[in-house]
Structure formats: structure tokens, C-alpha cells
Amino acid sequence: MIQTKDLTKVFKLGKKDKKEIIAVEALTLNVSEGEVFGFLGPNGAGKTTTVRMLTSLIGPSKGTASVNGFTLGKQDRDIRRTVGILTETPGMYERLSAEMNLKIFAQLYDVEDVAGAVKKYLQMLGLYERRADPVGSFSKGMRQKLAIARAILHEPKVLFLDEPTSGLDPEAAKMVRDFIEGLKEHGRTIFMCTHNLDEADRLCDRIGIFKQRLIAVDTPQALRQQLYGRKVVFHLRELNPQWIQMIKVLPFVDQAEEVNGKLVISLENPERDNSEIIRMLVSAGADILFVGELRHSLEQIYLEMLHTSKKERQA
Amino acid sequence: MKHIRTIIAKEWAEVFKNRMVILMLTLLPLLFTLLPLVMLSTMGNAMGDIEGAAADVPAGFLSACEGLNAGECMQIYLVNQFMIMFMIMPIMIPITIASYSIVGEKTTRSLEPLLATPISTVELLAGKSLAAAIPAILVTWAAFGFFLLALPLLGVSAGVRAYIGGPIWLLGVLVLGPLMAIVAVNFALYVSSRVNDPRVAEQISSLVIIPLMAVLFAQLAGVIIINTAFMLIAIGVLILADIGMIYLGAQIFEREAILTRWK
Numbered sequence: 001m002i003q004t005k006d007l008t009k010v011f012k013l014g015k016k017d018k019k020e021i022i023a024v025e026a027l028t029l030n031v032s033e034g035e036v037f038g039f040l041g042p043n044g045a046g047k048t049t050t051v052r053m054l055t056s057l058i059g060p061s062k063g064t065a066s067v068n069g070f071t072l073g074k075q076d077r078d079i080r081r082t083v084g085i086l087t088e089t090p091g092m093y094e095r096l097s098a099e100m101n102l103k104i105f106a107q108l109y110d111v112e113d114v115a116g117a118v119k120k121y122l123q124m125l126g127l128y129e130r131r132a133d134p135v136g137s138f139s140k141g142m143r144q145k146l147a148i149a150r151a152i153l154h155e156p157k158v159l160f161l162d163e164p165t166s167g168l169d170p171e172a173a174k175m176v177r178d179f180i181e182g183l184k185e186h187g188r189t190i191f192m193c194t195h196n197l198d199e200a201d202r203l204c205d206r207i208g209i210f211k212q213r214l215i216a217v218d219t220p221q222a223l224r225q226q227l228y229g230r231k232v233v234f235h236l237r238e239l240n241p242q243w244i245q246m247i248k249v250l251p252f253v254d255q256a257e258e259v260n261g262k263l264v265i266s267l268e269n270p271e272r273d274n275s276e277i278i279r280m281l282v283s284a285g286a287d288i289l290f291v292g293e294l295r296h297s298l299e300q301i302y303l304e305m306l307h308t309s310k311k312e313r314q315a
Numbered sequence: 316m317k318h319i320r321t322i323i324a325k326e327w328a329e330v331f332k333n334r335m336v337i338l339m340l341t342l343l344p345l346l347f348t349l350l351p352l353v354m355l356s357t358m359g360n361a362m363g364d365i366e367g368a369a370a371d372v373p374a375g376f377l378s379a380c381e382g383l384n385a386g387e388c389m390q391i392y393l394v395n396q397f398m399i400m401f402m403i404m405p406i407m408i409p410i411t412i413a414s415y416s417i418v419g420e421k422t423t424r425s426l427e428p429l430l431a432t433p434i435s436t437v438e439l440l441a442g443k444s445l446a447a448a449i450p451a452i453l454v455t456w457a458a459f460g461f462f463l464l465a466l467p468l469l470g471v472s473a474g475v476r477a478y479i480g481g482p483i484w485l486l487g488v489l490v491l492g493p494l495m496a497i498v499a500v501n502f503a504l505y506v507s508s509r510v511n512d513p514r515v516a517e518q519i520s521s522l523v524i525i526p527l528m529a530v531l532f533a534q535l536a537g538v539i540i541i542n543t544a545f546m547l548i549a550i551g552v553l554i555l556a557d558i559g560m561i562y563l564g565a566q567i568f569e570r571e572a573i574l575t576r577w578k
Contacts, residue, residue, distance in 0.1 A: 011575065055431050058571040081433040091424030093325070095332040100325075107321040108432040150428065 038204030109154035141172030322442025408451035
């Protein structure tokens, strides 16, 4: 659905000194139909520039891309016609009503039943009662909902969301997340830039960690495994250091250590090997209180990957 | 065409909620229509006094006075200066609307979603230009219509009325005015897409009035005489200028620069 190859964007800062800034460097990426792809990166990483390129708002300096089967730079109007975009700031016509705002965009996207589409999405996002009010009187959450409605009015196959829950209160953010989940269920392809790693973890099938270039791309689970492997935590009433040595010699154990009074074991396949470890510990006299998998947050993965990438660049 | 209509409707829905624009659309035409009417009325009451001054009318203008007495000749010479007012109207009004047009969308951040739609640059600029030019042209024509209707009520002679309703004024108000409006609107849109502040956009765009003021002063000084030939030449020049401005406008409207250089 979205394919890029060596997509690069260089901004020229001044005409005289010919200074350049590489905003996006050789981005090669494939996003499949119906996939929710999370695009993570710090401020200034080039996420918005990437979205702008993929929505034909700005042209690439190098590389190629296709969105929805249309080639960037050659079929830009077709791309714009078939994608929806939620920009970083909602950017509504403040003096106009919510209904008028949507009507304008429905007409510009050549929606056949303008009134029907406007009504449908105003109702779906809980704004129908306020449809005649000027957008200037709306809260931030309401504006964001309206901006989402604007982005999907024309039923685009691919949706680009730039920080969809940024600055929203928890209730509004949840509503937006639920809505995105609903879109996912309907098979829409979603390309989402976000700083909210918990949100990315919950919503995205795959994530790409990005800072000028793509640092890593995979499912959150695979990235965890890639960085940390799989670890199982054994909460014991008392931890005998001899048990650690006893477990370390097992062929399927990568590592065993005590962390904050708990026994943490790195395993390749916990589902297969946990029972044997439990049997061994019980027969050695251990009192097992609880067993669980150590789950690293996406935030840890993200920071680790960015840190590694920075080190690599410096090297 | 559908997209152009949508942009026009959007611009009008926004613009007509702006008090400054409403004031501009009502006060300016009112003032520029009342001024020549007051002058004609005053002159009509003092016809005897001004007949002597008719000798000061530039020689080149006298051909327009055929069949008129000296007082009437002086009247049409003076009222001719106000024709410029009816040309300033279709410039000043759309400048207020158009100069805010792009930069206003930049400040409210609504330009990016708008440019993300399938609308073409030509459609966008045409919609914005027409949205600014149409009200100005209609208001100017309405003001001129009111001016013509008020003339007999003020006792203006049939000869003077015939001159004002003649080809020079009609070409000026009905043809030259709209052509100038198109130049002004395109210039204002160009400025609006290049600056980051609506006030700066309006101030720079107002510079487009300078050539018209030059014509006014040149006419007052007797350097040029506004007659039918002058009008036809001006119309020809402005048609070329309009074509050039419209072509240039679409060429230099850089979506990317507008989006990425905006801070």
C-alpha cells in the first residue's frame, strides 16, 4: 500500500551559503494493506516531512515512493485524492461551523453524497449536536475529532495521522484511539506518527523507529526480543544463590541472574522450558510465589535503539 | 469548476464574517460615491462662479466639451478626476480580502489540509482571486449605478449626465475597473503567499494603487487626458498584465515553500 525506496528529502537553508539539512535519508519501507504502522521518532526526526512527502504535499529530493499504487511525483493528484491526512495541528476554519468545515472538504474531495458523509462522521465522532457552532468555540479535543472526520470523509484507503492524540486529555485521547482501532478493524491502512509509545504499542501492527533514517522496523514484540530476548521472572520466597548456578548450566538457559531479589532467566522458548525450571527449583526446595514474563516497555526499546543509533553514527 | 466554486463559497463564508471587510465593502463605496455627488451638487449651485474658471481646463480636454457650456465643461473636467475613485474601489476592496487569503490560512494552519486535497494550484488561485474580485466589482458597479441615478436628482444637466454615462466612464468602470481588480488580486495573492503576517501582506499589496494615483496626478496636472483612446490603450495593457499575472501566479505559487518555510 505504501512503498518507498531510498526516499530522501534535503532542505536548502540559504541560497548564498548553500547550507543543506537532510530531513529524511534513504527511507526504504513497505506498509501492507490494512496495516497500522507506527512511525516513532524524536522531535525534528523528519516524521512530518515523511508524511508530507507521502501525501504529495512536498516532493522528495531523491528516491521513489508509491502510495495506493500511485507514483509519487507523477500521480500526485491521485495520491491526494485517495489518502486522508490528519495534520499535526488541526487547522480548521475557526469562523465557520463544524458542518461547513466538513462540507468544504467533502466537496474538494469530490464526495458524492456530501451532506450524508458530513452527517455520518459528525454523528460518529459525537459532534452532531454542535454542528452549527463555529469551530472557534470548540475545545482542543473537539477540534481534533473534527480534523479526524475531515481526514476520513472521503473514505480514503490510506490514512496518515500525525500525532493524533497529542495534547488531548485522557478521555479524548481514548476516544481517538478507539476510533483508530475501529478504522483498523475496517481494514484501513494507517500510517501514524506518534510520541505516545504506549499508544503505538497498543495500536500498531509494526513500528518503525526513525531519526532522519530508519533505525529499526518490526512488530513491537519482535523488537523486544531482538533487543532483550525473552526473560522470565521467578518470584521466590527466598532466593538461594546456588540455584542460579544450578539453572545456568541448563542448555536452554541463556542467562540467569538475581535482580531485586527475583530470579530473572533469559530463555529462548519460555513456553517449552518454564515447566522444567519450575520442577528443578521446587525439588531444590524453592518456594515459588509467582512466575511471569519480563516485558520491556516500548519506551525502553525506543530509547535503546535511538541511543545505539547515535553511538553508531558517532563511531 | 466545482473546486473553484467551493473555494469561492468558503472564502465568502469566512470573509463576510470579518467586520473589516464589511466596513471596506460599505464605507469605501459610500464615500467614493458621495464625494463626486457633493461636488456636482455644490458646483450646480455656484455655476456662475465656476464658468470663469473654465479657462483653466487643459486644452486637450476641450474636445470633450463639445456642445457644452463653459460651466458644464468645468463640471465634467472636475468630475472626471473622480472616475479614478471608481477604479480605486475594485483595487482596494479585493486587496483587503486577497492579501489575507493565503497568509491567513498559514496563520490558522488550515493551508496544509487544504493543499492535501486534490485541488490544483490553478483552481485554488482562481477560487481565491474570484472570491476577492467579484464582491469588489459588484460593489463598484452598484455604487456607479447609484451615482448615475442620483445625478438627475441633483439637477445635473443632461449634457454632463450624457458624458458620465458615455463611453469613457463606462469603459473605465465596467471594463478597466475589473481588469485592474484582477491585477490587484493576483498581486495581493502573490504577496500573501510570500509573507508571514497578514498586516504586512495588506501593506505591501496596497502598493499596487501607486500607478493609479500617478494617473490621477498626471491628469490633474494636465499631462494626460483620459479620453476613449487612452481608455482603450489602458484596457489593452491591462489585459496583457492580467494574463501575465495569472500565468506568473500559478508558476510562482510553490506549495512546498509555502508549507515548509512558514514558521
